[in-house]
Amino acid sequence: MAKQYETVIGLEVHVELATKTKIFCSCSTEFGKAPNTHTCPVCTGMPGSLPVLNKQVVEYAMAIGLATNCEISKICKFDRKNYFYPDNPQNYQISQLYLPIARNGYVEIEAGGRKKKVRIHEMHMEEDAGKLIHDEWDDTSLVDYNRSGVPLVEIVSEPDMRSVDEVIAYLEKLRMIIQYLGASDCKLQEGSMRADVNLSVREAGTEEFGTRTEMKNLNSFKAIARAIEGERERQIELIEEGKAVVQETRRWDDNKESSHAMRSKEDAQDYRYFPEPDLVPIVISDEWIGQIRARQPELQTEKLERYKKEFDIPEYDAKIITGSKHMADIFEAASAICGKPKKVSNWLMVETLRLLKDQGMEPEEISFSPENLAKLVDLTESRAINSSVAKEVFEKIFAQDIDPEIYVEEHGLKTVNDEGALEEVIRKVIADNPKAAEDYHSGKEKALGALVGQTMKAMKGKADPGLVNRKLREMI
Amino acid sequence: MDITGLTAVELGKKIKAKEISAVDAVKASLDQIERVEKDVHSFVTIDWEGALKRAEEVQKRIDDGSLTGPLAGVPAAVKDNICTKDMLTTCSSRILENYKPTFTAEAVRNLEKAGAVIIGKTNMDEFAMGSTTETSYFGVTRNPWNLKHVPGGSSGGSCAAVAAQECPYALGSDTGGSIRQPSAFCGVVGIKPTYGTVSRYGLIAYGSSLDQIGPIAKDVTDCAAILTAIASHDPKDSTSIERKGYDFTSALINDAAGMRIGIPKDYFTEGLDAEVKEKILAAVRVLEERGAAVEEFDLSLVQYAIPAYYVIASAEASSNLSRFDGVKYGYRTEDYEGLHNMYKKTRSEGFGAEVKRRIMLGSFVLSSGYYDAYYLKALRTKALIKQAFDRAFDKYDVIIAPASPTTALKLGHSLSDPMKMYLGDIYTVSANLAGLPGISVPVGTDSKGLPIGMQIIGNCFEEKKIIRAAYTLEQTRTYERPKLVKDLAEMKRKEAENNGKAI
Structure with a gap:
């Protein structure tokens, strides 16, 4: 008998917060504007510029943390994640590694008629990167920094999900909570909610986790579902063939309905995280948490x-x-x-x-x-x-x-309640349809329906059908 | 009138009294620059026309009464790692050789509000990495007291410009001693304020948690007036601290009565030049005579300051300098294949050796597997050093130390041995690690005629105590200026003669 496999899934969900301004400067976060119009020295990483934290970002993050049953860190800090890429104007991203704002939470989901808790490992705040536009024709790349510095939270779950249904239920739950908080519109297609899927398989009944892969570029629930199915099959196939699953990051191509390896663990970048010296630690008092809790919708x-x-x-x-x-x-x-x-x-x-x-x-x-x-x-x-x-x-x-x-x-659609006018019309309808009146009198109830229809037509639909019915019976 | 011989505050008074116009003042500086710049080379950029234009505008505002401060109309120079809108700001690096900022640093804006006329940007060690101003892409700055010697660094251009009277005062930046050490080498006064006192907005970062902008001038009075002008609480800099008062001139009191002075024994042992030690201890005795109580004590942890400093500063620098990549501004290599190659060639060609060394060092100490052993340990050391100073300041108002183990070294002497250069920062880096204010004041010259500087370190937010001590000391001696400046032509003639004899 073929072996049974269990899929183990954890998610990293990025959510763009609905602040009016960016996380470290006062540029607008508005989507879809002309390239590089919502930029300043800070979000384009000009030398000498310094970040200043947007308090609203912290409050949204706290609200999401509280709504997902997380512990809010009393002291949290930002760290720099160093990597070179042109969409990242400073060549480091300001994120949180050592002291994220929220930890150890959970959300309750319902899938396949069963309720279950999906635990949240941690949630942190960070800045989004700009957008690269590749001009194949001209063989150049252009950068739009409008999105650079848009605030994000990344919600990292524990590997608690076992099926596509659970993953979708979890995402919908998160989306619902965050939308209710007004912290984000969570639109997958527009990228204001993005999910990376960490997936491994193991033989049913075993405790030990298999080797996991991470899949990126999933921008709809359907893509997520297909990617999970595809990756599960791919890993089982490897195991059945006696091959090993390689720990790597894979990119899902929803058109081809397949994924390909982006980088393996060996090529994984060393981000050289260290505390962001341009920002001071955020001290979160019980009082502040209380205020956010009280304001929670x-x-x-x-x-x-x-x-x-x-x-x-x-x-x-x-x-x-x-x-x-x-x-x-x-x-x-x-x-x-x-x-x-x-x-x-x-x-x-x-x-x-x-x-x-x-x-x-x-x-x-x-x-x-x-x-x-x-x-x-x-x-x-x-x-x-x-x-x-x-x-x-x-x-x-x-x-x-x-x-x-x-x-x-x-448009003159009001019901006509003028009984006199109605009676006049009815008289005319009866006079014009002697056959129907006769039929009604001889017991054909149906005939009344035709007269109602005629009356309504004559009234251009603006009569109350109940009243028409009553009047007809009286007058016929 | 010898305009360039005046201090900033003296010149400001004369401008206010309409004895000198702001334009005359700028012209005097530009004339002096013309005379000495080819020998001293303090500047990367001199804004000949812009400076005169701004002087005219400032003079109008002095005339209509809207500018009344002590620095109104006084020319000033700014270190080339401090952003000035539309004026080249290169950090003395090839990678920023063509970079004109779109905004002006907060400290410079504050100066301009006070009526300063910025005449140009001063040379420095590339990205403030170095203690000699020899790592500049644009060539070395020479010490006006002796052109064969370095001016110190990294604010060597600012200090040399003041010493050579090319401008009455200048702004510098201090990450590990970069204001105090060159001030000592050039016989001028420089203050590194408490971390968070002067906004870092617009200062191109080297070690963000250590960097501070500060004044460099001929005397303590000037420095107090300039610090009063540039210090502010700036919401654009999250590490800027709102202080109770920003007037530092009230500390210009010629009296040390009741002042408790601590002398760290560990700073006066081997490694300190005998002449430097002697002159500093003599200055301490002067303060004692003026009423101060002096005591030696063990500061401890002194030997850990240098390694902790170089780990932290390099780590931050490796990240801070990653934005210089040829993508958005600055130098980009000419021929490249693809993005990675562009990055690699641009940065290989754009940065000098010392900068590369520190980027590599910083990247190494932050890499996974080494972070705890180096970076975290350095942070812990930093905290312990702060505690050691906290204990000391329970007992003392100020701590007195050398600014450098020696007087200015000869050009080329340090570059061959970076470790030796790093160790030269032994007396200055601790103030940066602990965030403390420090001032460097001249206390005489050595037998070679080179200036000796003494450092006075205060507790956080106690600039007034170090200003008072420095001012009291300064009142007991006359200001010395490099003879070289006036006699440059003479000096060159002699040099030529000597060379002739050698042949």
Whole structure:
């Protein structure tokens, strides 16, 4: 019988923090600007420039540390990681090795119906590098330092994950926590969240870890899943062939769905870490930790419970809505305005999810305002518009965030509640359709439906169908 | 009027009194530079036109009353590792031979706010690595007291410029003695302030945890006035410390009554030149006569200061200098194949031997497997040295030491034996390791006519005590200047005669 293998996975997750300015200077962190426009002597490593730590970075890191059950270091320091590469203007990166800001934490994940803790070894703060652009045509490379000095935290897990599902659950959990804290938008595609996967395999039932490899360049959950499967197979194959797994860093190519070795342990660079002499140690008092803890927003699990209790939202719905901080924010804001959380939840759960799915969008991409959703709920509940009009209006809100009150007004979509006008139309409909009236009288209930339809058509859809039904019965 | 013979504060007073204009002052400096620079070579860059233009602007602000400080209108020189916007800042290195900073160092900005007119950038040991100003890519600076001797280093250009009266004062930087030792060799006064007193923003780093900018001038009064101008709490430098007061001139008191002076026995043993020792002990006796209580004591750990210093400074330097790679600015090799080769050739050609030696030393002590044995041990030694000084300052107000074991050595003497050169820093590096302020004051000359300097070290933030001691001492003797400056032509004629005889 073939041997059974267990995959052992640990992750190093880099997260770009959502500060307005960079970690060591006051340049903007804004993404996608013209090359080298958000730069200064500090983030381009000009001689004589000195770093000054952005306090917000420390506070975000503390918040993430606390939310992931880490111990916050009372004294933490920065260290220099020395290596030569043009995207790194000083040829050293300011990072933390000896005294990182947070250690010994965990997050709870749920995968395959099982709950489990993934331990966090440590989390540290560091600066991002610039971006190299290779011009193959001209055989030159250009550097854009806009990203140089953007603050990052690196969260290093213990090798506690055993499957793709657990890895994805862990990443989603981290993403959720960090988004809820407002510390980052955690977009894998844009690189504001990046994961390196450390993976080894071992025969099921054994204790000892196998030799691990590290995989880089994974920029989507799908790529991570494929890379893990691919690397697991590759390592098992080597072992089955009696060969050894080499400790190395591998680069995943998602187009080829395979990885190749970047550098082996022997070529591993000696980063010559040493304490950064240009920055003083950060002393973190219990008081400061207390302040950050007090400011900590409600996280997903707490929100979910509250939605169930406070708003009587079913577990399934509450999970979906709180599954995106953005959607939860819209839910709470719209509910607060219109006072009808269940109705708001319905719009999110049915129409919003449908449109997101149709258009292949993520909940983070919802662009309508809670105010307009709340107005729509009010318009529907007051029967000012009927439900089919409401759906039509919602599509406009979803697409362009229009003000439904103005839109309904401008397009004359309001339900007509003038009974006199309605009666007049009904009289005409009955007169024009004597056959249907006759059928109804002879007991064909269905015939009424046709008359309702005719009436609605004559009213251009703006009548309340219930009222039309009642009036027809009276008048026929 | 002998403008160049005046001290900075004297000149400032005359400018304020409208006896001399800022432009006259700059012209006098430039004239003197023209006379002596080809022999002394204190400068890497002289801003002939810019200096005059700035002097005119400063004079306008003096006239309209917006500049009133003691240094307003007084010319100054700046060591070439301190950034000056749009003015070459080379660190006396080929790798920065064409580098013009986009910003001005905070210390220089402070000087400019005080009305200083920067006339140029002074020569130094390449990246401040050296004690003789011989490692400069742009050629050696000579000691104005005797052109066959070195001016000391690494702020040799700044000290020689002041001694040769090319400018009334200059800024230097001190990582292991680079202000105090050349001040001693050139017979001028230099202060290395407490670490964190003068902003390092714009100082091109050598050993970041040890570097401090400080004043170099003809007398203690000038140094106190300049330090008052340049010291500040700078939020751009995280190691800058907010101090209670920044006026150091209030310490210019001619009295040593009640002052407790400690003399570390270990500093006055073998290795110290007899003439240097004699003159320093004589100066100590002067202070004793002026009311100070003098006592010898064991400082301990003295022999560990040099190795600890060279490990820490080189380690930091190896990282600090890695940004000079030919990618963004400065020198880039002409022919190369690919990135790695460009790095390698640029740095091989761009750095001199001493800089390479320290980069290699620093890289070695930080490499994995050696970090604990060298770098961490050096950090522990640094902490112990600080403790030894803390204990000493429980008992003494100031500590007196030589600034150097000898007077200025002959040109070429040190380069052949770097170890010997390193050991010459024995009396100065401890103040950097412990972050302490130190001042070097002239206490006479040796039998060869070369100046002898004495160092007064104070506890952290106690610049005022060392200034007071130095000032009291200075008041007992007249300022000596190198005869050479006036008699350069004469000296050269004699030299030629001697050479003629030899033939």
